[in-house]
Amino acid sequence: MTATDHRRVELTVNGAPLAVEVEGRTLLSDALRHGAGLTGTHVACEQGACGACTVVLDGRAVRSCLMLAVQAEGTEVRTVEGLADGASLHAVQEAMHRNHGLQCGFCTPGIVMSLVAAAEAGCTIDDAVDEVLGGHLCRCTGYVNIRAAVADAWAVLDGGEEDR
Amino acid sequence: MTWVGQRLPRLEDPRLLAGRGRYTDDVDIPGLLHAAIVRSPVPHGELLGIDASEVDVPGAVVLGPDELNAACSGRIPVVWHMPGDFQRDHPVVDTRVRFVGEPVAVVVAADRYQAEDAAERVLVEVDDLPSVVDTREALAPGAPLLYAERPDNVMSRWDTGDSAEHTAAVFAAAERTVSFRLDLGRVAGSPMEPRGIVAVPEPDGRLTVWTSTQAPHAVRDTLASVTGLPQHRIRVVAPDVGGGFGLKDHLYEDELMACLAALHLGRPVKWVEDRYETLVATHQARGETVDVEVAFDLDGRLRGLHVRAFRNAGAYLAHFGGGPLFTLAGMVPESYTWDAVRTEATVVATNTTPTGSYRGFGQTQAVFVCERAVEVVARELGVDPVDIRLRNMIRPEQQPYATRCAPITYDNGDYGAALLRAREIASAWPEPPDDGRLRGLGYASYVHMAGVGPSQGNPHVGLDVGSWESAIARMEPDGTVRLFVGTSPQGQGHATTFVQLAADRLGVDVADVELVHSDTDRSPYSAYGTAASRSIAVGGGAVVQATSALADRLRRIAAEMLEAAPADIVLGGRRATVAGTNVSLTIAEVARRAWQGWALPEGDEMPGLECRFAYDPEQYTFSFGTHVCRVAVDPTTGIVDVERYGVVLDCGTVVNPTIVEGQVHGGVAQGLGAALLEEIVVDGDGQPRTTTFLDYLLPVSASVPDIEVVLTETPSPYTPGGMKGMGEGGTNGSFACVANAVAAALPADAVRDLATPLTPSRVWHLLHGRG
Incomplete structure (x- = not known):
């Protein structure tokens, strides 16, 4: 073609x-x-x-x-x-919300999808920050609160696994 | 409950996180056509026309310079005029092209791919002229000239501050002087969402425009004056906007072309720029060359600051003209007392992309110039730069302080306390490892003139538009509130902070208040929109006034209903209560009475429940603070790592600390980027070399360390609610702070003159020389 x-x-x-x-x-x-x-x-x-x-x-x-x-x-x-289950956001989305990990929101969906894929693949928190977030550009947040959101999300997701 | 001061998670987040934001490119209209822009491939030449005979895309329509200009009854205005300016406006397409990327024609087709196919086949016919891109070369005798009206490429030239005679006398009396040159790299603000516009001719003859803008009313006003449509027949809506940072504060020529095409065809047309276009056609910033001379005494007393600043305006004056250089000159005294401050300012035309508004708007440069001066003096004297600052800082008891650059008068604040707090932050940092890298500690103290501003002063500085704000607070019969404002956010969180301000005054929950903004059919007029760190300081002031007036009205009606005195009515918890009793009504019951319209208090009988307030500030607000950071410089590579970062900020009353900290973080990242990474490069032939994010380097996560933010609160004596603007402050502080830290890590003689960004190559050469 x-x-x-x-x-x-x-x-x-x-x-x-x-x-x-x-x-x-x-x-x-x-x-x-x-x-x-x-x-x-x-x-x-x-x-x-x-x-x-x-x-x-x-x-x-x-x-x-x-x-x-x-x-x-x-x-x-x-x-x-x-990602969301009805009105209930994914743990990564919730963590971004709690930690003010987004401002204009334009880069956000891409970052969230990368982090979700990384979490599902069993990626460590260090790799999620260094390798996964390292592959994204955000012009609003200076990344500080996105890193906080990653730490928060990983803590929640790890806790969830232990519960099972 | 009191909402102001709470770390309330943003109310606008869930929609954006779920992918349900609506940005300009998400707007879809039945029958939508798509535009691509034809741009000049050369930096300078007489534009003869275009040849569209090779366009073979079925149905494609091309509008060239003649059609576009014929469709315009007016020109695109410059709204801020400097002394000696000759350029008050410009046409949609001029008879000359003056930079690579300048739009000259628009192509419309069924989809974006086809529009680009067609645009590629349009030939731009230009008689090449010699070009000049460098500021100093443009000023040299014999340089290619951009405008027949200007024999020297000078767009405007003026002085700010003290007279030449007074300045010379202060310099002659001082014990020492030192001079140096600063070359600031040109940067691209680079919001993640590119510019874009959807123009929809409506069946009733109106024009609806969706566009990624910070200032919907400014866009509407320009569209009206250029197309000849009356203002009430145009509706401009900013949907979700993916970052602005100043770049989206007006209507651009290429955006206008998409509107003209829509009007010409009677069909909706969308144009969204791609990243190449963002990096060549969206207005850029900075790029000043500044010669600085400082006079001081051996005891560290700062005496005189003499600045000669040249701004590379690019091809024409942007919306706010030479405003950034005017602001640099006005704010360059910064936190200190001086005996003389004088700036000679020159705005220069070159064959490059125009430079316009960008976060900081000259104040980032003012801090850089002043704080470099302080550090250079400290190193000349061999003393701690913090001590030099403390010795010369304006003290709280000297406030309000009239600076040497009239009419700027600072409001209040303890600048020295912020500096000392920053030093405390740095002193708690663990010692760096001995890894062979050079360490430098850098400070930058700043005063931030925030919140444009008192309109009454604008005509005296050549600014042709008002800068007040208004808000309309309407309580519906069920006690919920709609708050209509003129400011227009791009990520700043107004739908949260403005709602916090309103909920406190009205005694309702934040869930009861909805912010309405960014739509000229619904929101009140604002010539500025959201820019210049003005939304909370001016727009927030209007919100406080309008909701306070509405609260007074609620109290009067409730008092009538409860047979009490209005002063005894307390609003809170969605109830109006007689103080000290359990006698109360729900807010909804009071609101319903206002809309029923009967039995209202005598003298206040107008039915309904809506208050409007226009707030024109008496004065600017001046937030302030100190940044401190530590960098590590690898002497073998020149790579700079910012290891530690601390910020002390006072922006008056803090409505939402989390949002303020977020603004600081992002601002710091942008200043850090400009200090170390970001540089628009144009080669000697006028061709841009940085046209992707692989050439133009934005900070990534690894570039920006965690940032310790300390917020202190010295409420503004002017703003209702006490807020001061702060959105640009992070950038203003960090650019100088990071540069100062790098300079502190390098030998004094190597860094008296400084050029940014401090890339590994530049740093390596500063360490090892050119040879």
């Missing part, structure tokens, strides 16, 4: 099947935002540098601006919209 040929892509998004009509060149970020209406995934650089567009694809955090939608055929994608 060429860049502008149209193609139907089928994938699973937040647990539900999704079929979108895209061009070969359509970025996954654009397909999610403008094809599926999932505008919680934000695009801030389209250069793979900032991490705002991060989604979880087959369990891994990926930058949806660096992937073509057609590459996501048959995959399972999770976006920020799929």
